[in-house]
Amino acid sequence: AFTLHDDPGSQRFAMAVLLAFLPSAVVGAFAHDFIKEVLFSPWVVSVALIVGGVVLIVIEKYLPTPRVFEVEAFSAPLALKIGLFQVVSMIPGVSRAGATIIGALTLGVERRAAAEFSFFLAIPTMLGASTLDLYKNSEALTMNDAGMIAIGFVAAFLSAMVVVRTFVGF
Numbered sequence: 532a533f534t535l536h537d538d539p540g541s542q543r544f545a546m547a548v549l550l551a552f553l554p555s556a557v558v559g560a561f562a563h564d565f566i567k568e569v570l571f572s573p574w575v576v577s578v579a580l581i582v583g584g585v586v587l588i589v590i591e592k593y594l595p596t597p598r599v600f601e602v603e604a605f606s607a608p609l610a611l612k613i614g615l616f617q618v619v620s621m622i623p624g625v626s627r628a629g630a631t632i633i634g635a636l637t638l639g640v641e642r643r644a645a646a647e648f649s650f651f652l653a654i655p656t657m658l659g660a661s662t663l664d665l666y667k668n669s670e671a672l673t674m675n676d677a678g679m680i681a682i683g684f685v686a687a688f689l690s691a692m693v694v695v696r697t698f699v700g701f
Contacts, residue, residue, distance in 0.1 A: 540603030579624025
């Protein structure tokens with residue numbers, strides 16, 4: 532039977548995802564209340580959306596030639612740097628996938644590998660953020676909310692799969 536232990540590429544990939552997740556986990560744990568109380572305003576979201584769009588257009592023109600073509604080839608420093616780009620997405624209005632994919636592209640990762648890594652990085656990130664948010668708001672939740680949260684989680688996961696598949700195909 533195959534195990535993660537048997538495949539060095541899979542081990543490197545799993546380690547890269549964990550390393551890329553760490554910056555958001557640390558910043559999220561310490562800045563959760565600030566983000567929710569201060570940054571969730573229409574002005575912050577509007578400015579972030581506009582600036583994000585401009586950044587996407589500008590960076591697209593100046594991308595370096597890709598040097599990394601497979602997620603199994605990500606080094607620890609590369610994964611950590613992509614994780615730092617993900618921290619920017621804690622600003623409401625900044626796309627998490629957009630931040631990590633653009634970050635990876637600027638660091639020399641090929642598009643398909645950048646999108647694939649971003650998708651897998653979303654799993655611990657969304658799980659961690661959701662768990663922290665549920666914990667911080669546990670006294671306001673009822674059992675009826677659990678079903679709605681589960682449906683929302685499944686719907687978000689499925690739509691993310693469709694979007695990533697479409698994006699990678701594009």
